[in-house]
Amino acid sequence: MKRFRESTDEHLLEEIPTEIRFFDLLKLKETSLIDDKLSKRIEKMGTELPELTLTRRIRTEKEEEIEKFFQSCVDRGNEGIIAKNLNSSYHPGERGKDWLKLKKTGESLDLVITRAEYGHGKRHRWLSDYYLAAYDEDEGNFKEIGKTYKGLTDEEIKKITELLEEIEIDRKGRTVVVDPQIVVEVEYSNIFSGESSTYDSGYTLRFARIKKIREDLEPENADTLEKVSQLARKEK
Structure with a gap:
């Protein structure tokens, strides 16, 4: 499957409906938010974007709630979830402990x-x-x-x-x-x-x-x- 296409195939769109989901906001108009805390960027998304366009998320410190959310996402066909530190800023191209990918391995x-x-x-x-x-x-x-x-x-x-x-x-x-x-x-x-x-x-x-x-x-x-x-x- 290609990630990018030069033209849109209308038949493909009918076969596989798509929709936009935003998970972060790095720039608002001319203001960069890249150094802001994730909690502030999420707050901005909530005021600037329609709720239906935002990625599903929960805010919790309880492992049972994380596991329940993780399982619900896997049941919907998602690969998994990403756990993020609300106090973290955005670091392009870097992998660290502030963002942890949790996915079903099959192992x-x-x-x-x-x-x-x-x-x-x-x-x-x-x-x-x-x-x-x-x-x-x-x-x-x-x-x-x-x-x-x-x-x-x-x-x-x-x-x-x-x-x-x-x-x-x-x-x-x-x-x-x-x-x-x-x-x-x-x-x-x-x-x-x-x-x-x-x-x-x-x-x-x-x-x-x-x-x-x-x-x-x-x-x-x-x-x-x-x-x-x-x-x-x-x-x-």
Whole structure:
């Protein structure tokens, strides 16, 4: 598909209707806004452009709301979303931490559960939040790269709770530390690395979701930290 055409094909326009959506405003009349904060540029767009021409967006600091918005965009056929710092200015041609692209990769990883937490509400008796780890071949142990409570049915949660409680090695409040024996297949949107990670492994899965419990796999069949590193490099 070409991005630019010298002439407009009327039949193509009928087949694939198009519409303009604005996501930023860098110049208003003769005034440059490129050094203004994103929050101010968005405010200007709201006063200068019709609402229907603006890109869908939400303003939140809650991961659950981000994930819900992300999934709604993917369901509409979008590749993903971009998370932006409201205090950031616009830097042409630069990639940094103020703008993070989150997209559905289609990749999955086989990871072990190292810790689990009891849930809330109707799940208060079940281990429903799981810490996920990949195998570090250099150090000979498992390193956590994410956490999720998504993906499993209530029946699967009850089943995995029984399995985890059988291999419990420690307990701290609502958190149960387990022997890394249970392997699960995990889908995710992105892998954050370096300073963006919240784990000692140096990697963090974003929007992780358990696809299924891999009863056919042993812990030694789990994916390695090296594979996680390779996938993270592919995203850059």
